[in-house]
Amino acid sequence: MVSSNTTAGYGAGRDASVPRYSTGIAKVVNSALYQHTLGAAVESRIGRIILLAGVPLIWLIMLHVGPIYQMLKISLLSHYPVQPGVESRFTFDNYAIFFRESLYFTPLIKSFIFATAATAVTLVVVYPVAYYVAKIVKPEGRSKALLLLLVPFWAGELIRTFSVIMLLANRGAVNVLLREIGLIDRPIPMLYTSFSLGFGLVYLICLYMLLPLYSAIEKIPSQYLDAAADLGAGPFTRFRRIILPLSKDGIVSGCSLVFLTCIGVFATPMLLGGPTTVLFPETISGFFHGASDKWPVGAAFALIMLVTALITAGIFMRLVGGKKRSAF
Amino acid sequence: MRNMISDAPRTTLTAFYWAFLLYLLLPLTLMMAMSFKDANFVAFPIGDWTLDWYAKVMADKQFLEACLYSVMIAAASTLAATTLGTWIAMLIVAEGIKGQVIIFALACLPAVVPGMISAISLRIFISTIDMPTGTAAIILGHTVHAVPFVVVMALTRLRSMPGNLVDAARDLGADSVVAFFRITLPYLGPALVGGMIFCVLLSIDDFVRTFFLGGYRPTLPMLIFAKVQGGMSPEINAMATLVLVVTAAVGLYAEYLTRRARTR
Numbered sequence: 001m002v003s004s005n006t007t008a009g010y011g012a013g014r015d016a017s018v019p020r021y022s023t024g025i026a027k028v029v030n031s032a033l034y035q036h037t038l039g040a041a042v043e044s045r046i047g048r049i050i051l052l053a054g055v056p057l058i059w060l061i062m063l064h065v066g067p068i069y070q071m072l073k074i075s076l077l078s079h080y081p082v083q084p085g086v087e088s089r090f091t092f093d094n095y096a097i098f099f100r101e102s103l104y105f106t107p108l109i110k111s112f113i114f115a116t117a118a119t120a121v122t123l124v125v126v127y128p129v130a131y132y133v134a135k136i137v138k139p140e141g142r143s144k145a146l147l148l149l150l151v152p153f154w155a156g157e158l159i160r161t162f163s164v165i166m167l168l169a170n171r172g173a174v175n176v177l178l179r180e181i182g183l184i185d186r187p188i189p190m191l192y193t194s195f196s197l198g199f200g201l202v203y204l205i206c207l208y209m210l211l212p213l214y215s216a217i218e219k220i221p222s223q224y225l226d227a228a229a230d231l232g233a234g235p236f237t238r239f240r241r242i243i244l245p246l247s248k249d250g251i252v253s254g255c256s257l258v259f260l261t262c263i264g265v266f267a268t269p270m271l272l273g274g275p276t277t278v279l280f281p282e283t284i285s286g287f288f289h290g291a292s293d294k295w296p297v298g299a300a301f302a303l304i305m306l307v308t309a310l311i312t313a314g315i316f317m318r319l320v321g322g323k324k325r326s327a328f
Numbered sequence: 329m330r331n332m333i334s335d336a337p338r339t340t341l342t343a344f345y346w347a348f349l350l351y352l353l354l355p356l357t358l359m360m361a362m363s364f365k366d367a368n369f370v371a372f373p374i375g376d377w378t379l380d381w382y383a384k385v386m387a388d389k390q391f392l393e394a395c396l397y398s399v400m401i402a403a404a405s406t407l408a409a410t411t412l413g414t415w416i417a418m419l420i421v422a423e424g425i426k427g428q429v430i431i432f433a434l435a436c437l438p439a440v441v442p443g444m445i446s447a448i449s450l451r452i453f454i455s456t457i458d459m460p461t462g463t464a465a466i467i468l469g470h471t472v473h474a475v476p477f478v479v480v481m482a483l484t485r486l487r488s489m490p491g492n493l494v495d496a497a498r499d500l501g502a503d504s505v506v507a508f509f510r511i512t513l514p515y516l517g518p519a520l521v522g523g524m525i526f527c528v529l530l531s532i533d534d535f536v537r538t539f540f541l542g543g544y545r546p547t548l549p550m551l552i553f554a555k556v557q558g559g560m561s562p563e564i565n566a567m568a569t570l571v572l573v574v575t576a577a578v579g580l581y582a583e584y585l586t587r588r589a590r591t592r
Contacts, residue, residue: 029506042503051505053425056416060434063472067449068441070456081455129348132341145345147583152352154579156533158549159568162556163355166362166565173358176373203355235337264442266536267549271556281444281536288451288540295452302448309442 068306075299094300104283108305111280112312114194115262118201119255122209125202130213130250131243135222146214153207161268164200165191192274200272205261209254216250217243252320256313263309280305356572363565381566390551391567398548401463402531405470409527410520412471413478418508420479421486432479439476446473447540454541462543469537474527481526485519486512518585525582529575 028034041047074080075095079088098104133145152160167173168190175187190196220243228238269279284305287298366376385391416435420428438446450469451461459465493515497507535549542550548571555564 038505039503042505048504049425052422053419056412056419056431059412059475060416060431063453063468064434064437064475067446067453067472068437070453071449074452074456125348128341128344132345136338136341143587147580148349149352150579150583151576152356154529154576155356155572156529156549156575158533158535158552159359159572160356162552162564162568163359165556165560166358167355169560173354203352206352260440260442264444264446264536266444266447266539267553271553284444284448285540288448298448299452302445306441306445310440 071299071302074296075303077296080295080299094297095304097297098301098304104301107278107280107283108308110277111263111305112308114198114201114277114279115259115309118198118205118262119259121198121202122206122258123251123255126206126209126254127213127251130210131217134214134217135220135225142218146210149210150207157204157265158267158271160204161200161271164196164203164272168196168199191272194273194277197269197273197277200268201262201265204265204268205258208257208261212254212257213247213250216247220246248320252317255320256317259313259316260309263305359565360569360572363562363569365562365565368561381562382570384563385566385570388563388567390546394546394548394551397545398532401466401470401547402528404467405474405531406524406527408467408471409474409478410524413475413523414482414513414516414520416475417479417482417486418512420483432483435479436476438472443473443536447537450537451540460543461541463545465541466538466547469541470527470531470534473534473537474530477526477530478520478523481519481523482516485516489515518588522582522586525578525585529579529582532571532575 029039038051041051076090076092077088078091078093079086082088098108129149133142133149137145155163165172169175170187170189170191172191174190175184178184179187224242224246225238228242233241264281266281266285269277269282273279280301284298284301287294287301361374363381364377364379365374366378366380413435416431419425420432420435425431441449447469450465450472454461454465454468459468489512493511494507497511498504502510532548534547535553538547538550539553546554552564552568552571555561555567
């Protein structure tokens with residue numbers, strides 16, 4: 001079986017002594033090792049399927065689903081990591097803790113308020129920009145106009161957050177400027193408040209909104225607008241009746257992306273927020289960096305956050321989109 | 329041709345675009361400017377200018393080590409994510425395989441799960457398989473994070489590929505493995521290079537996964553985070569500026585590559 005495979009499948013009547021490939025890959029393909037392993041495997045249908053699907057499926061199940069599954073499992077245990085002498089049993093207690101204490105409830109509500117507000121502000125601010133680039137800039141200038149907006153995107157979460165401090169600190173640019181022109185005597189405390197956190201969040205995520213909106217608006221044929229104008233529709237009517245409905249897909253995916261990113265932001269609230277703006281990720285983090293036997297509670301809380309965030313995004317997609325769509 | 333969009337909204341939108349661009353660039357510009365301040369505290373106005381902070385950062389062993397460590401993690405996770413992402417994309421476009429929609433949804437899952445939750449679930453996962461926190465765990469976490477993006481980029485390119493290219497190769501005697509390496513992979517090339525650079529940037533920027541999966545050796549974002557929490561100094565600005573300039577150059581290059589790939 002194995003020895004006959006050296007020639008099988010490469011076309012009948014071919015002289016086996018003539019190398020089949022003349023460059024680069026030839027050595028590998030003609031080696032005995034290849035022909036007895038991979039080469040043999042791809043000869044059969046089953047072998048091809050295993051070769052194609054094996055690694056991807058193992059990876060997807062182990063590492064895309066596995067961590068979430070393990071988190072679910074541990075959230076239902078009374079103790080984890082397992083300690084000698086303590087028996088871990090099945091319990092819903094970790095979820096009950098969340099509803100018992102407002103100490104935990106409030107940060108989740110705050111997380112949702114911040115994420116929702118940041119998403120709304122981002123949508124309102126970025127929409128005109130996306131519209132401008134997609135419809136007003138001439139086609140040949142579009143990629144340049146877009147590229148300019150993408151420059152800050154390469155700075156990374158932490159550096160962008162840090163740069164907001166330069167703007168809002170007590171001796172930051174805004175306060176110094178206001179004092180120079182005589183509007184204020186002493187600095188307005190902006191940093192470490194909900195304002196700085198909201199400002200930072202919007203600054204951090206606004207570009208996630210830009211690309212989905214841009215690609216949706218760009219697809220709207222300009223003739224539609226011309227036709228509407230010919231029929232007497234003013235700019236506002238054209239926007240409300242044509243552009244807005246036709247860019248709905250972009251709005252839905254942009255908002256979902258921004259909302260889900262906002263909910264999971266961890267470093268920004270820690271750097272820009274103050275004692276009154278403890279958000280849910282920081283609360284959850286406490287269970288993993290404090291006493292280690294609180295892991296099940298942390299896992300339960302993370303799942304509560306994941307499920308509520310996905311449900312919120314899902315409801316939004318249904319309400320606005322009208323049909324099911326993924327974030328991509 | 330008549331100009332349908334009258335001038336007033338056009339001017340307003342143009343002004344809005346430039347104002348928005350200013351808003352995006354101002355904080356970063358201020359941050360860069362502050363790195364030249366000749367004083368050991370962060371405050372405006374800048375006053376005297378100096379390059380001393382850069383000299384200090386370049387001589388800072390901790391910073392250089394963090395750079396190397398970050399680059400090493402980025403290279404490893406990018407290599408793994410590109411291989412796996414391409415493999416998954418090949419599975420999704422393969423003929424005669426059922427459940428492609430489910431496979432695609434699973435592949436995108438890590439991109440939909442908020443970063444914080446993804447980090448925690450991975451932290452729990454590595455503890456259930458007795459893997460210690462540290463370099464390997466960070467690489468694993470960054471790979472999981474990057475795979476969905478590679479899958480989407482590779483899929484876009486694969487869907488535009490004429491099917492008869494591979495058929496021709498098969499007719500000429502190539503088996504599926506050879507056809508993949510000789511035909512499909514070179515065709516994917518430009519899209520994959522763009523995707524790889526994107527993965528590198530994702531990995532170098534990542535904070536939350538590294539925070540939960542890392543050991544005591546700091547990556548670049550961890551180092552900057554620790555320094556910011558320890559107190560402001562223009563030294564951090566110099567550090568952040570250097571990182572920003574390098575990542576922006578790399579990002580610009582990736583943009584150029586993907587653009588070139590698209591127009592070809």
